Amino acid sequence: MTASQTRARTDRGGARQTSTWTSAGGGRPPATGRVLTYALLVALSILVLAPVVWAALSSFKTQTELAQRPPALLPHSLSTANYSGALQSFHFTTYLKNSVLVTVGATVLTLAINTMAAYGLAKYNFRGRNFLFLVTLGTIMIPLQIILIPVYQVAASLHLVNSLWGLIIPPAATPTGVFLLRQYMLGLPDDLIEAARIDGAGEFRIFLRVIVPLCGAPIAVLTIFSVIWRWNDFLWPLIISQDQDKYTLPVALAQFNSELVVPFNYILAMSVVSMLPVVIIFLVLQRHIVRGIANTGLR
Amino acid sequence: MNQRVAPYLFVLPNMLIFGVFIIYPALNNFNISLYDSTNGRTFRYVGGANYQELVDNADFWSAARATVVFVVCFVVLVTVASIGLAVLLDQRIRGRGVFRAIFFLPVLLSPVVVGLVWGWIFDRNNGLANTVLRGIGLGQPGWLVDGTLATVVVIFVGVWTHVGFYTMIMLAGLQGIDPTYHEAAMIDGASRWQRFRSVTLPLLRPTTMVVVILSMITGFQAFDFIWTLTGGGPVGATTLIVQYIYMHAFQSPIRYGLASAGSVILFCTIFGLTAINFLYNRRRSAA
Numbered sequence: 196m197t198a199s200q201t202r203a204r205t206d207r208g209g210a211r212q213t214s215t216w217t218s219a220g221g222g223r224p225p226a227t228g229r230v231l232t233y234a235l236l237v238a239l240s241i242l243v244l245a246p247v248v249w250a251a252l253s254s255f256k257t258q259t260e261l262a263q264r265p266p267a268l269l270p271h272s273l274s275t276a277n278y279s280g281a282l283q284s285f286h287f288t289t290y291l292k293n294s295v296l297v298t299v300g301a302t303v304l305t306l307a308i309n310t311m312a313a314y315g316l317a318k319y320n321f322r323g324r325n326f327l328f329l330v331t332l333g334t335i336m337i338p339l340q341i342i343l344i345p346v347y348q349v350a351a352s353l354h355l356v357n358s359l360w361g362l363i364i365p366p367a368a369t370p371t372g373v374f375l376l377r378q379y380m381l382g383l384p385d386d387l388i389e390a391a392r393i394d395g396a397g398e399f400r401i402f403l404r405v406i407v408p409l410c411g412a413p414i415a416v417l418t419i420f421s422v423i424w425r426w427n428d429f430l431w432p433l434i435i436s437q438d439q440d441k442y443t444l445p446v447a448l449a450q451f452n453s454e455l456v457v458p459f460n461y462i463l464a465m466s467v468v469s470m471l472p473v474v475i476i477f478l479v480l481q482r483h484i485v486r487g488i489a490n491t492g493l494r
Numbered sequence: 495m496n497q498r499v500a501p502y503l504f505v506l507p508n509m510l511i512f513g514v515f516i517i518y519p520a521l522n523n524f525n526i527s528l529y530d531s532t533n534g535r536t537f538r539y540v541g542g543a544n545y546q547e548l549v550d551n552a553d554f555w556s557a558a559r560a561t562v563v564f565v566v567c568f569v570v571l572v573t574v575a576s577i578g579l580a581v582l583l584d585q586r587i588r589g590r591g592v593f594r595a596i597f598f599l600p601v602l603l604s605p606v607v608v609g610l611v612w613g614w615i616f617d618r619n620n621g622l623a624n625t626v627l628r629g630i631g632l633g634q635p636g637w638l639v640d641g642t643l644a645t646v647v648v649i650f651v652g653v654w655t656h657v658g659f660y661t662m663i664m665l666a667g668l669q670g671i672d673p674t675y676h677e678a679a680m681i682d683g684a685s686r687w688q689r690f691r692s693v694t695l696p697l698l699r700p701t702t703m704v705v706v707i708l709s710m711i712t713g714f715q716a717f718d719f720i721w722t723l724t725g726g727g728p729v730g731a732t733t734l735i736v737q738y739i740y741m742h743a744f745q746s747p748i749r750y751g752l753a754s755a756g757s758v759i760l761f762c763t764i765f766g767l768t769a770i771n772f773l774y775n776r777r778r779s780a781a
Contacts, residue, residue: 228686232582239579240596243654247599249622250611265625308507315504327505334516336768340715340736341761344743344754345519345526348534353514368511398500427604429718434744445606449722452610459614466607473602481595 247470254278254467258460278468281461289440290447291468294426297362297443302421304367306414312368313376314402318388328377334370339430347434361435362443366425372417379413380406419480423473444469523761527754534750544755554756556730557738560645564734565713567649568656572709573702575657580664581690594665598658605655609722612651613638641731644724648732651723652716660705667701668694703775707768714764735760 253261254277255270281287315321316328339346346365347356355361383406391401407414432443442450448465451457527544529537548554583594600608615622616637624634637643675697679689717736720726726733726741733741735756742753 229585229587232585232587236582236587236593240593243596243600243658245622246608246611246615247603249615262620264620265629266620266622308511311504312508315501319501319504321498321501324501327509330509330512330517334512336765337516337520337761338711338715340717340739341757341764342516342519342523343739343757344750345522346515347743348522348526349514349519351534365511365515368508368515370512373508392497398497402504423602427602427606429604429606429721430740434740445604445718448610449606449718452613452722453725462610463614466610469604469607473604474599477595477599477602481598 247474250463250470251467254460254464256460258458261460261463277460277464281457281464285451285457285461286439287444287447287461287465287468290442290444293359293362293436293441294444296359297428297432298422298425300359300363301367301425302418304363305369305372305421306417308368309372309417310376310407310410310414311402312373313380314406316373317377317380318383318385318406331370331373335374343430343434350435356435357438357441358435359441362425362428362432366428366431369417369421369424371420375417376410376413379410383409415480419476422476426469426472520761523754524758527751527758529751531750532748534748537751540751544751545759547752548755548759553730553733554738557733557735560730560732561714561735563645564649564652564716564732565710568652568713568716569706569709571649571653572657572660573705575653576660576664576705577695577698577702579657579661580668581694583661583665584668594662597661600655601659603655605719606722608651608655609719612647612654612719613723616647638724639728641728644728644732648720648724651719652713655719656709656712660709663705663708664698664701667698667704670701671697699775703771707771710767710771711764714760 252268252270253266255273255275256267257271257274257276260267260271282291312331316324316331350356350361350365355364387405387409388401391405396404427445428443429445429449432446433449436442436446439447444465448462448469452462526537528539528541530540530544531537579597583590583597616624618624618634618636618639621637623637628634635643637647671694675693676689679693684692715736716734717740720732720734720737724732726737739753739756739760742749742756
């Protein structure tokens with residue numbers, strides 16, 4: 196029990212640790228309650244994991260196995276025929292490549308412009324600063340869904356339709372990222388910047404050499420977020436990538452799923468490919484993600 | 495770089511994108527909603543005719559109704575379930591970190607894939623859901639063929655996807671409650687349920703309000719997982735307002751102005767409800 200108790204305490208973060216801490220539920224539940232709690236948690240976990248596991252297992256099945264009634268739990272063999280088939284015969288390599296390019300490109304751009312904007316807002320006094328911060332917060336209130344038409348028109352007039360730049364540039368300015376980084380930078384001492392100025396360092400050099408290295412934690416959180424956002428994006432790529440060779444993986448999956456041209460065993464295999472990076476990132480970096488969300492209340 | 499110019503240069507790239515791709519389109523949306531266009535190039539001023547057409551349009555009302563049903567069920571279920579899950583996960587039990595991770599996982603999955611996989615599971619003849627139901631002798635309901643059942647499935651998948659996120663927020667809220675309140679209640683001999691009712695719930699109120707607002711905004715934006723789950727069908731039963739807007743803007747016959755008018759209404763709804771929720775809760779906490 197000691198191991199999990201220490202874990203429980205470190206989970207809560209440093210500030211609020213007390214030895215007498217009891218959880219809101221009143222500490223350890225009584226024995227019957229504990230059994231009930233476990234039963235409920237396990238049942239719900241199965242409900243959450245079942246579709247993911249079922250999809251992963253079935254992605255190794257042949258078309259005949261998928262049509263079988265009742266379906267077998269395990270595939271006949273762990274053949275990767277569905278994966279290679281989808282990649283070879285339906286251009287999924289192109290969609291995969293587009294998704295990777297957009298995810299990497301947009302994340303790099305997001306990190307660059309969001310840290311810069313956050314630094315400007317956090318560490319300078321300038322006319323219009325509060326207004327710009329308010330604008331940043333305000334844009335959280337304006338999701339893509341409600342500006343679909345006008346923003347498409349802007350993209351069209353800038354020739355961003357059917358171009359991967361159209362998927363990289365517009366989503367790169369994230370209010371969440373600016374907010375997250377600004378809050379973190381506010382906590383960095385101004386003396387650091389002053390000292391660097393006295394040493395004769397230029398403003399951009401101070402930002403790059405003094406501030407950015409200190410922002411490892413929020414930059415890591417934003418990187419994870421941005422990769423997941425861009426990898427999963429759907430509505431924006433759906434309207435921007437109209438030509439098939441510009442499809443990202445989610446757009447290709449959605450279009451082919453409704454058209455019934457691509458066999459479902461291929462769709463399933465590519466769905467698993469689409470889930471894989473996110474699941475891996477999550478398994479490795481779970482703690483950072485949860486902390487990032489707890490800190491900002493945003494995703 | 496000059497210290498006076500520097501901040502402007504730092505914020506410039508980000509603010510430029512905000513301006514061009516969010517602020518300007520947001521303002522222009524009202525403008526476009528006053529025009530009619532069937533090709534996106536030529537616009538004819540029609541004043542409030544688009545709004546009038548929406549009000550007279552049965553499909554719009556169907557989408558509006560479906561959206562309200564979805565949002566109300568989604569917000570209620572997600573709020574209740576996330577409080578319940580957070581309370582379960584806040585106990586000192588073994589493997590709590592693992593459970594938390596599991597519940598959070600769907601939040602990160604591609605909504606397109608989530609809809610696709612659930613659509614396959616709820617397939618009438620060959621889906622996993624009906625295989626299980628047949629096994630225990632419950633027949634095979636046409637989940638995605640019947641309008642009401644499809645709505646239930648859409649709500650279920652929405653909750654399945656998002657509940658982990660709100661549970662994290664609730665958990666943070668629970669852990670912010672000073673344990674001395676619980677200790678005092680325990681000394682007074684309050685039962686676990688009584689403590690939940692009269693200590694946890696009231697003190698969780700601000701967090702609950704955050705969850706209600708956030709889930710409401712998320713609910714009104716629902717689109718991507720439904721697109722691959724039901725495609726908005728059967729016969730428009732699960733076509734929500736965002737899909738209505740998308741279809742009128744990007745599928746023929748294109749009606750830009752009409753779609754814009756729809757998104758202006760969506761914007762006002764989200765904004766209005768958030769404001770009401772916020773004011774109501776501020777009044778209550780002041781009283």
